[in-house]
Amino acid sequence: MAGIVEITDIDAPELDVYARLTEAQLRSSRFSGGLFIAESAKVIGCALDAGCEPVSLLMDRRHLAGAGKAVAARCGDVPIYTAEESVLSSLTGYALTRGMLCAMRRPSLPSPEEVCAGARRIAVLEELTDTTNVGAVFRSAAALGADGVLLTPGCADPLSRRACRVSMGTVFQIPWTRLGSGAEDWPEGGMARLRAMGFRTAALALTADSVPVDDPRLAAEPRLALLLGTEGDGLAETTVAACDYTVRIPMARGVDSLNVAAAGAVAFWQLCRP
16 A cells, blocks of 8 residues: 555645546646546446556545555555545535545547447437436446447536446446537537448437337347437437437326436336347
8 A cells, every 4th residue: 555645734735636626627638638536435446447547545544444445455656645534525525425536547538439339229418517417327328238328529527526426437337438529520520420330310309200219110220329418408409300210208197208317227228238
């Protein structure tokens, strides 16, 4: 285990990554490709399994001899900053889940073509801005058989602390990347790439010509991309119009729709099974 550093000054600059830098600042080139913060032993472990490189750990003192010991042993010689839980909460501004954080270097992203190589079913997230929803969709996609996740340029960061935690580390287990980096890359450019890779596209949306999610034509498609839209407004009309199918989940009691993460889980269960 590397040297344990007792926190005596919460304003120390080496603690900035945990306390005073925004997610955008962590992603900046200042950190040679960017950093992200993994929270909890499970999420940190999944990130390490995926080959992510740790930079430092921040840990509740009581975990040093417990769950944190195994995590620290896997992190090599990185510094481990520690203090009582109350000190760490005052530093970060929130209670640490399972008592530990790890600053890690962001991995480089593959191309959409690399993510989709050999894939039968992929999820495409259009402009999801809530990190909780992004993390929840990743967890469902990984658990229910999707082969990969593609995000449009405006989607929230799957490596944000909250998205990582809500995903329970599945952001490191299922292949994902972005469909470009600017507005010009979606929907026209991104939809063209999906077609070029042989995917038919299915928009989860409420329209007059939508088909139920258990329509046998959907299951019969050899390659299918399931498109999920932003919270509230759903998929853009231009995106829906460009898709091969519009898909609805049948509802009871007059309910019109589900939260995007719940809708994704239903669609993955129905359409991602072999």
